[in-house]
Structure formats: C-alpha cells, structure tokens
Amino acid sequence: MSLERFISDAISPWMKREGPESDIVLSSRVRLARNIHQYVFPIAADKESAHEVISAISTCMSEENEEAEKLEMLMMETLKPVQKRVLVEKHLISPNLAEQAKYGAVLMNADESVSIMVNEEDHIRIQCLAPGFQLEEVLHRANEIDDFIEKNVDYAFDERRGYLTSCPTNVGTGLRASVMMHLPALVLSKKMSRIIPAINQLGLAVRGIYGEGTEAQGNIFQISNQMTLGKSEEDIMEDLAGVVTQVIQQERAARQQLQDGLKLQLEDKLFRSLGTLENCRIIQSKEAAKCLSDVRLGIDLEILPGISKTILNELMILTQPGFLQQYAGEVLTPEERDIRRATLIRERIKLENR
Amino acid sequence: MNCEECHEREASLHFTKIINGEKTEFHICEHCAKEKGEFLPGSNSFSIHQLLSGLLHGDGHVPNTPSSNFIPPSLSCEKCGMSYYQFAKIGRFGCDNCYKAFESKLNPIFKRVHGGNTLHAGKIPLRAGSSIQEKKQLQQLKQALQQYILNEEFEKAAETRDVIREIEHRLQQGRDT
Numbered sequence: 001m002s003l004e005r006f007i008s009d010a011i012s013p014w015m016k017r018e019g020p021e022s023d024i025v026l027s028s029r030v031r032l033a034r035n036i037h038q039y040v041f042p043i044a045a046d047k048e049s050a051h052e053v054i055s056a057i058s059t060c061m062s063e064e065n066e067e068a069e070k071l072e073m074l075m076m077e078t079l080k081p082v083q084k085r086v087l088v089e090k091h092l093i094s095p096n097l098a099e100q101a102k103y104g105a106v107l108m109n110a111d112e113s114v115s116i117m118v119n120e121e122d123h124i125r126i127q128c129l130a131p132g133f134q135l136e137e138v139l140h141r142a143n144e145i146d147d148f149i150e151k152n153v154d155y156a157f158d159e160r161r162g163y164l165t166s167c168p169t170n171v172g173t174g175l176r177a178s179v180m181m182h183l184p185a186l187v188l189s190k191k192m193s194r195i196i197p198a199i200n201q202l203g204l205a206v207r208g209i210y211g212e213g214t215e216a217q218g219n220i221f222q223i224s225n226q227m228t229l230g231k232s233e234e235d236i237m238e239d240l241a242g243v244v245t246q247v248i249q250q251e252r253a254a255r256q257q258l259q260d261g262l263k264l265q266l267e268d269k270l271f272r273s274l275g276t277l278e279n280c281r282i283i284q285s286k287e288a289a290k291c292l293s294d295v296r297l298g299i300d301l302e303i304l305p306g307i308s309k310t311i312l313n314e315l316m317i318l319t320q321p322g323f324l325q326q327y328a329g330e331v332l333t334p335e336e337r338d339i340r341r342a343t344l345i346r347e348r349i350k351l352e353n354r
Numbered sequence: 355m356n357c358e359e360c361h362e363r364e365a366s367l368h369f370t371k372i373i374n375g376e377k378t379e380f381h382i383c384e385h386c387a388k389e390k391g392e393f394l395p396g397s398n399s400f401s402i403h404q405l406l407s408g409l410l411h412g413d414g415h416v417p418n419t420p421s422s423n424f425i426p427p428s429l430s431c432e433k434c435g436m437s438y439y440q441f442a443k444i445g446r447f448g449c450d451n452c453y454k455a456f457e458s459k460l461n462p463i464f465k466r467v468h469g470g471n472t473l474h475a476g477k478i479p480l481r482a483g484s485s486i487q488e489k490k491q492l493q494q495l496k497q498a499l500q501q502y503i504l505n506e507e508f509e510k511a512a513e514t515r516d517v518i519r520e521i522e523h524r525l526q527q528g529r530d531t
Contacts, residue, residue: 037450040434044448121446143477150479156450157482161464162474164450168460169467171453173476203469229464230471284385334385 003347006327011314012090012112012129018309019132023300024248026180026220026313027131029091030138032146033165033174034124035156041166042101042119050103053123057116060152061107069109071116076104082331085322091129093117114145121166122174124149133244135177135237143233162229172229177237179244182312184219184297185254186247192221195247203227204243218289218316223247259301270298278349280342288319288341307352315345359386431455485525492521 019025035041036056039049054075061071076084076097084098092112097104097120105118117125126149128141156164162172170176186192196206205226208216223244225236258266273294276287283291296312298304317323319341325332328340357365358381365381430437436448438456447453453460464472478486495518502511 035450040449041447043444043446044434044436146477147480150481155479155482157479158450158453158474159486160473161453162476163479164447164453166446166448168445168447168463171464172468172471172474175476227468227471229468230473230475232476236476 003344004351007314007318007348010086010090010318010323010326011310012092014111014113014129015131015313016310017131019130019134021133021248022131022309024181024183024251025133025244026182027129028133028135028138029127029129029178029180030135030142031176031178032124032126032142032163033122033170033176034126034146034149034163035165036123037154037156039123042103042121042123043166045103045119047103050119054103054105054118056153057118057124057149058105058107060149061116063152069114071107071109071114073105073107076101076106082322082325085320086326089317089320089322092127094120094125096120114141116145122170133179133241133248135179135241135244139175139177139233139237169226170228173231173233173236175228175233175236176224177240178222178224179240181221181223181244181247181251182219182293182296183221183247183251184293185258186251187216187219188258189254191250191254195250199223199243199247202239202243204240217286218293218312220289220293220316255297255301266301267303270294270301270303274298274304274349277345280345282335282338283342283345284338285319285321285341288345289316292316292319307349311348311352315348318344318348355381357381357383357386359383429456429459488521488525492518492525495521 015027019028036053039045039053042050042053045053058073061073074087079087084093087093087106088095088098090112092108092115093104093106094117097106097117101119103119107116107118108114113129115127115129117127126142126145128138128145130138130141158164163174165171165174183192186195199206203226205224207222207224208220223240225240227236231239273291276283276291277295292312292315295304295307296309299307299309299311318327321332321337324337324340324344327344328336332340355365357363360383363383363385366384367387368379368381431448431452432455433451434448436452438459441447441452441456447456461472495514499511499514499518502508502514
C-alpha cells in the first residue's frame with residue numbers, strides 16, 4: 001500500500017477538517033454514559049444478557065435515522081489485537097473496551113466523528129469528536145444521538161440521581177467533555193507545572209494524550225470535567241470552555257514571549273527538530289513526539305513554512321505501535337518499530353516537499 | 355544503573371516484588387518495559403476504581419453515628435446480587451437497582467466524588483421524563499384532593515379525582531407497553 005493511501009485510511013476523515021482555534025486546540029470530544037434499565041450493568045452481566053444489549057442497540061440504530069447516517073458495527077471478539085489497538089490509537093474505543101470488555105462492540109459512522117461503545121463499563125457510551133474548539137457542537141450532536149436511542153430504549157434514570165452509571169464518578173449527566181490541546185510554549189517556559197494544579201482546583205482534570213495516567217507526549221494535554229452530578233450539561237461545558245479559553249490565551253502569550261525574546265534560540269530548536277525528523281533512521285516514540293511538537297509549533301508561528309498543519313495530528317497517530325504494525329503488516333519488536341517509525345516520518349515529510 | 359534487559363539504556367523503572375517475605379528486585383528501562391508488557395496506551399494506569407474503592411472503605415471519615423456506619427453483611431442488591439462489600443471493593447454498581455439497595459450509603463460517596471453534590475441537575479430523558487413530570491403532578495393533585503375533601507368542596511374534589519385517575523391510567527399504560 002502506498003503511504004498516501006495508508007495515511008488517508010488511517011486518519012479519521014473528521015480530523016482532516018480544520019476547526020476553530022486549531023493552532024492550539026486539536027480536538028473536542030464529548031462522551032455520554034447510558035445504561036438500559038432492564039439489563040444489569042456489563043460488569044455483572046452474563047453472555048446472554050450482554051448479547052441482548054448488543055442486539056437491542058443495533059436494532060435501534062439500524063432504524064430509520066433522520067440524518068440517514070449509517071453506523072458500522074464491529075464486535076470486539078472478531079477483531080485481532082492489532083486492529084483493536086489501531087481503534088484505541090484513533091480514540092474510537094477505550095483501552096478498557098479493547099482489553100477487558102467481554103462482549104464489547106462499537107458502532108461508528110463513516111467519518112469516525114461518532115462512535116458508540118457497547119458493553120464497555122456501561123451499556124452505551126456515545127462519543128462525538130470534532131476538530132478544534134467546538135464543545136457546544138459536539139454536545140449537541142451527542143444529545144441528538146442520545147434522544148434517538150432513547151426513543152426505543154428505557155434508560156436507567158432516577159429523578160434524584162440522574163442517569164445511573166456503573167461507576168459512581170459518572171452518575172448524573174454521564175457527561176465527560178474533553179479538549180485536546182497542544183501547549184508547547186507553556187511547557188517550554190515551565191508554566192505548565194503551575195497551571196495544572198490551578199485547573200485541578202476548578203474540578204477539571206489534566207491528562208496526557210491517551211487519557212488517565214498517561215504521559216503528555218508531544219506537549220499534548222487533555223483537559224476534561226471531573227464532576228458529573230449536581231451541575232447541568234450546559235454549566236459543565238461552560239466551566240470547561242472558560243478554562244480552555246484562558247489556557248489558549250496563556251499559550252498565545254507564551255508563544256509571543258518566546259518569539260520576542262528568544263527568536264534565534266527558538267528557530268534553532270525548531271529547525272533542529274525538523275532536521276531530526278527528515279534524517280532520522282531510528283527514532284523512539286517519545287523523541288518523535290517531541291520533534292513533531294516542535295515542527296507543529298514552527299508551522300503555527302510561520303517559522304517553518306510550507307508544511308501542512310495536520311502533520312502533528314497525523315504523525316502522532318501514525319507513529320503509534322498499532323499503526324506501525326498495521327502498516328508493516330506484521331508484529332514488530334520495539335527496535336523494529338523504531339526503524340519503521342523513522343522511515344515513515346521521513347517519507348511523510350518528503351511528501352510535503354514535493 | 356543500566357537496564358537488566360538490554361544492558362544499554364539507563365534503567366528508569368525499578369520493581370520490587372515481595373512474595374512470602376522473599377524479595378526480588380529488577381531494574382529496566384522504559385523501552386524494555388514496554389516490550390515486556392505490550393500494554394495498550396493508558397491501560398497500565400492506576401485505575402480510578404482502585405482509588406474509589408479506597409474512598410468507599412474510608413466510610414469512617416464522615417461524621418456518622420456508629421450505628422449508621424455499620425454495614426450489615428446482608429446489605430445487597432436483589433436485582434443483580436451484588437453485596438455492598440463487593441461494591442465497595444470494585445467501586446462499581448452491578449445494576450441500576452444497586453442505587454436503591456445501597457441508597458443509605460451513597461450520599462457521602464457522591465459528595466466526595468462530585469464536589470458536595472448529591473442530586474442531579476441536568477438532562478431528563480424525553481420519554482421517561484414525561485412520566486416523571488406526571489408523577490410530580492399526581493402528587494400535587496392528591497394533596498389538592500385532600501384539601502378539597504377537608505373543605506367539603508365535593509364538586510372540585512370529584513373533578514380532581516377524575517384527573518388523577520386519568521393520569522394514573524396513562525402511567526399504568528406507559529408501564530405496560
């Protein structure tokens with residue numbers, strides 16, 4: 001398969017669009033957790049009831065949909081480990097669904113901006129993604145799907161506690177909204193270590209790119225709400241959006257400061273990283289992520305012209321172990337991956353220079 | 355210290371295993387750890403449920419009277435069979451009825467996890483929501499009915515009674531379909 005073809009298959013179509021504030025906010029995501037009243041939660045379910053949940057949702061979603069959007073369903077049991085890993089790297093399913101869910105399934109639309117996980121921790125997890133900073137739009141989309149499902153399914157809902165979820169941390173709205181941000185200047189100027197505790201105090205979590213407990217690779221941070229009970233969906237979104245707006249301003253200011261005060265040093269660093277990516281023969285994912293972050297910053301500051309903006313988003317995903325192995329068509333050792341990763345990055349950058 | 359696997363990179367992860375008092379240590383670099391573990395991104399993290407389970411066991415932090423703090427071993431959910439002890443251990447409910455079964459224990463947990471909140475203030479599902487609205491209306495009507503009877507306003511009482519019957523009938527039908 002040609003690299004161009006592989007990239008176009010690997011990158012979710014929604015990611016190719018450009019969203020608001022996309023120089024800093026890579027993507028916005030909303031997830032709603034829902035359960036069906038008549039079935040016990042996946043953790044306590046037997047095979048039979050888990051399969052009933054899957055068929056209930058697949059019949060419900062195959063019904064006439066006003067948007068006439070077709071969802072494709074994949075059963076976890078039928079996927080190979082590398083296929084599941086690719087879905088995780090694309091953020092379409094959670095690591096938990098890939099690894100642990102016994103009778104898990106996922107429904108996705110064609111541009112992969114909507115995915116519905118079945119039998120993860122909860123029966124239903126509706127996820128909507130969009131490029132850039134557009135939380136309201138993704139919530140609206142998720143609500144439409146939620147209402148559509150609710151027409152045919154009795155949700156586990158309680159007047160006092162709201163939507164009932166398997167984990168007490170999701171009860172109420174079942175809403176988790178998150179924003180993926182690229183914050184190289186705040187990291188470089190060592191301001192991030194002060195900003196994170198401040199954000200935490202407001203009841204929001206800051207994490208690395210792949211969620212809970214992961215490292216912030218490539219200066220990419222995910223900010224999300226923690227509380228789901230006692231606040232309306234709109235208030236949760238407003239609080240998150242307010243913080244994100246402030247972080248955007250801070251990052252812009254920090255970028256300006258770097259350009260004003262340390263222009264040559266900054267240029268040196270960014271050009272060196274581009275040089276590394278253009279010339280490397282062996283590269284580990286951490287170094288790749290760091291260099292990609294630099295190159296992306298260089299593009300946004302117009303220091304490195306002529307390279308497309310999507311390169312960071314693309315290569316951050318493409319250079320993950322799952323994708324590398326899918327591209328190679330075989331299982332690779334970490335050393336082999338580092339070689340493949342270097343080759344793939346070099347080839348991708350060559351495409352730019354044509 | 356060099357990594358015990360590849361003997362090249364600096365060891366950044368240090369494990370100590372103690373099994374039956376016998377202590378073994380090993381030191382490896384991140385690269386080799388990944389190869390050994392083959393974990394998916396994010397999946398090796400300390401899970402929220404482990405943390406939560408700690409919270410649930412720490413019931414004693416809440417100024418409760420000793421009697422309300424006592425959990426009878428029989429406290430369990432009749433729908434899915436999960437006991438409160440199991441719930442506290444894994445930090446997850448087994449079904450929607452667990453919320454009813456463990457109701458008396460939940461407020462302190464929700465308060466801690468959700469910044470002091472215990473009541474839902476967000477979206478109400480369209481279909482289930484309409485019956486919730488009707489239930490509230492029903493309660494108000496029943497109170498009004500009592501008042502009319504006390505005031506000997508029998509005509510109004512009869513009217514109210516008919517409305518109540520109508521709503522009750524509708525709610526009953528909704529449940530049957």
